[in-house]
Amino acid sequence: MSAAPVGTREIGRHAVRAELARVAFNRFCLTGFNQVTFADLAEAAGVSRSTFLRYFGTKEDVVLFVFDPVGDVIADALDAERADEDDWSRLRGALESAATFLVRDVQHLATILDLVDQTPALCARLREKQTEWRPKIVARLQETASPADGSAVVADVRAAAALECLWIVLGHWSASGGREDLGDLLDTAFAAFSTPARAQTGAPL
Amino acid sequence: MSAAPVGTREIGRHAVRAELARVAFNRFCLTGFNQVTFADLAEAAGVSRSTFLRYFGTKEDVVLFVFDPVGDVIADALDAERADEDDWSRLRGALESAATFLVRDVQHLATILDLVDQTPALCARLREKQTEWRPKIVARLQETASPADGSAVVADVRAAAALECLWIVLGHWSASGGREDLGDLLDTAFAAFSTPARAQTGAPL
DNA sequence: TTCATGCCTGACACTGAGTATCACGTTATG
DNA sequence: CATAACGTGATACTCAGTGTCAGGCATGAA
Numbered sequence: 001m002s003a004a005p006v007g008t009r010e011i012g013r014h015a016v017r018a019e020l021a022r023v024a025f026n027r028f029c030l031t032g033f034n035q036v037t038f039a040d041l042a043e044a045a046g047v048s049r050s051t052f053l054r055y056f057g058t059k060e061d062v063v064l065f066v067f068d069p070v071g072d073v074i075a076d077a078l079d080a081e082r083a084d085e086d087d088w089s090r091l092r093g094a095l096e097s098a099a100t101f102l103v104r105d106v107q108h109l110a111t112i113l114d115l116v117d118q119t120p121a122l123c124a125r126l127r128e129k130q131t132e133w134r135p136k137i138v139a140r141l142q143e144t145a146s147p148a149d150g151s152a153v154v155a156d157v158r159a160a161a162a163l164e165c166l167w168i169v170l171g172h173w174s175a176s177g178g179r180e181d182l183g184d185l186l187d188t189a190f191a192a193f194s195t196p197a198r199a200q201t202g203a204p205l
Numbered sequence: 206m207s208a209a210p211v212g213t214r215e216i217g218r219h220a221v222r223a224e225l226a227r228v229a230f231n232r233f234c235l236t237g238f239n240q241v242t243f244a245d246l247a248e249a250a251g252v253s254r255s256t257f258l259r260y261f262g263t264k265e266d267v268v269l270f271v272f273d274p275v276g277d278v279i280a281d282a283l284d285a286e287r288a289d290e291d292d293w294s295r296l297r298g299a300l301e302s303a304a305t306f307l308v309r310d311v312q313h314l315a316t317i318l319d320l321v322d323q324t325p326a327l328c329a330r331l332r333e334k335q336t337e338w339r340p341k342i343v344a345r346l347q348e349t350a351s352p353a354d355g356s357a358v359v360a361d362v363r364a365a366a367a368l369e370c371l372w373i374v375l376g377h378w379s380a381s382g383g384r385e386d387l388g389d390l391l392d393t394a395f396a397a398f399s400t401p402a403r404a405q406t407g408a409p410l
Numbered sequence: 411t412t413c414a415t416g417c418c419t420g421a422c423a424c425t426g427a428g429t430a431t432c433a434c435g436t437t438a439t440g
Numbered sequence: 441c442a443t444a445a446c447g448t449g450a451t452a453c454t455c456a457g458t459g460t461c462a463g464g465c466a467t468g469a470a
Contacts, residue, residue, distance in 0.1 A: 008467095009417075037455060048420045053457070123336065124329040131328065153377055153390065157397035160369035161362075168361045185358065192362035193398045213438090214446075242426060253449045258428070 017055050017065075020045050024062045029111060033059070033119040060125035063115065067126065071133030073101045078140040087141055087155075091162040092190050094137075098166060099182045106178045113174040130167070134159050165189040222260050222270075225250050229267045234316060238264070238324040265330035268320065272331065276338030278306045283345040292346055292360075296367040297395050299342075303371060304387045311383045318379040335372070339364050370394040 023045045027036045038059065042049040056062045077097035081090040102109055116122040137159040138152070145155060169185040228250045232241045243264065247254040261267045282302035286295040307314055321327040342364040343357070350360060374390040 013418095038457090039455085050420055050422090051418080054419085057457080059456075120333060124333045127332045127336070128325060128329045131332070151393050153373060153393050154397040156373045157366075157370055157394045160373060161366040161398070164365035164369060165362055168358060168365060172358055188356050188358045189362045192359040193366070218447095243428090244426085255449055255451090256447080259447085262428080264427075 013055075020047070020052060020055055021062055021065065025112075025115075028063065028115060033063070033115065033122060058125075060122055063112065063122055064126055064129065066112070067102075067129055070098050070101065071129070071136055074098050074133065075136045075140055078137065083144050087158050088190060088193065090141075091137075091158060092186060095162060095166050095169075095186055096183060099170070099186070102170070103178075103182065109170075110174045110178050113170055117171065126167075130163050134163060137162070161193070218260075225252070225257060225260055226267055226270070230317075230320075233268065233320060238268070238320065238327060263330075265327055268317065268327055269331055269334065271317070272307075272334055275303050275306065276334070276341055279303050279338060280341045280345055283342065288349050292363050293395060293398065295346075296342075296363060297391060300367060300371050300374075300391055301388060304375070304391070307375070308387065314375075315379045315383050318375055322376065331372075335368050339368060342367070366398070 020041075024036075024041045027041060027044055031040075036059075038049050038052055041062070042052040045052065056065070074094045074097065077094035078090055080097075081093045083090075085093075116126055134156070138155045141155040141158060142152070165186065169182065169189050173180055173182055173185055225246075229241075229246045232246060232249055236245075241264075243254050243257055246267070247257040250257060261270070279299045279302065282299035283295055286298045288295075290298075321331055339361070343360045346360040346363060347357070370391065374387065374394050378385055378387055378390055
């Protein structure tokens with residue numbers, strides 16, 4: 001799932017990467033993402049700046065690399081979903097898989113999400129990753145698309161909307177301190193598409 | 206709408222900014238965004254690097270500043286929409302306004318969009334702007350939200366989904382060389398929400 | 411054990427974005 | 441005309457990110 005290491009070197013590299021990220025993450029939370037330099041991180045981790053940069057291409061990746069597998073998680077989950085479901089049901093299920101994958105460490109995820117939306121650069125980079133995932137999702141949707149949904153626009157819109165749901169839901173979940181149920185939040189989010197969305201303030205029940 | 210200049214100095218500044226952007230944009234299209242440095246741009250425009258940087262905070266803004274008013278355009282259009290419409294209709298209308306605003310110079314917009322999605326940095330920054338617009342849109346939707354839509358998640362999801370529609374539609378429109386009708390494309394995009402989205406390849410008509 | 415191969419590391423140098431400061435010339439205003 | 445405000449260019453600086461190179465250390469073969 002997350003690029004399972006094969007050789008001993010790969011294992012070592014993976015472990016070092018995790019440790020560097022751990023040390024760095026503490027710094028970021030303590031001092032603020034923008035205030036910490038690679039030199040700081042390298043010193044805190046006890047390696048040279050060169051080495052640190054060899055493990056993470058950018059400062060953003062030090063925080064966000066944990067999200068890398070999400071694209072595949074969603075795509076795989078779409079395959080696993082019953083193909084006779086409609087797009088929204090399948091997407092709803094796939095997002096649940098993604099959420100489950102991310103919520104292995106509740107406290108850590110909440111902290112990351114806090115840091116991310118305090119930091120524009122992290123926000124931007126995360127949305128960039130999200131955009132990279134979309135084509136893969138669109139492809140799965142189109143494999144089973146009915147002729148009536150012929151336009152590529154439709155699959156694109158649904159994939160994009162679903163991904164937006166994921167972040168919005170995670171944002172609210174994180175803001176609630178992780179107490180709200182992610183499944184319920186996903187239901188609420190997806191309901192935004194299916195309900196008639198009438199406007200009057202004095203709407204009939 | 207776009208920060209109407211009042212004093213003579215403001216007018217001059219605005220004009221210089223436009224000229225610098227024009228010269229820079231040619232360079233970007235010719236050589237590629239990442240290959241062009243501020244030093245290049247300054248030389249091409251006949252000003253010092255300092256001066257160029259005084260007009261644009263970042264390289265991305267040199268290209269993307271034209272999108273700055275879009276957030277307000279959408280928000281204003283939402284106000285102008287009949288408040289008794291449902292959210293999707295209002296958003297659809299507001300997006301049409303945004304599209305109309307952007308398509309004043311067809312050729313130029315298409316070129317910008319091409320450059321943007323060839324350049325990850327521009328993509329990221331544009332999505333960042335988009336995220337900045339969302340809260341304003343959410344606020345308009347919530348002003349007239351029915352109690353049943355109480356959750357902030359719903360308005361958030363709808364605003365986010367609508368903004369995604371805008372870029373997807375513009376992307377397809379640009380890919381078609383500006384020949385397709387933006388209104389039709391918007392309809393197709395919004396149909397992704399309302400159609401049942403059944404999956405079977407041999408779906409009944 | 412010894413040697414050879416290959417990877418990891420640290421040191422160093424470099425480009426380029428973005429920030430800040432200062433002195434000079436120009437332009438608006440009284 | 442005087443002066444204050446502003447635009448400009450020059451300069452110096454920090455930091456992200458790239459590239460190169462030589463030495464250390466492991467693994468594997470002789």
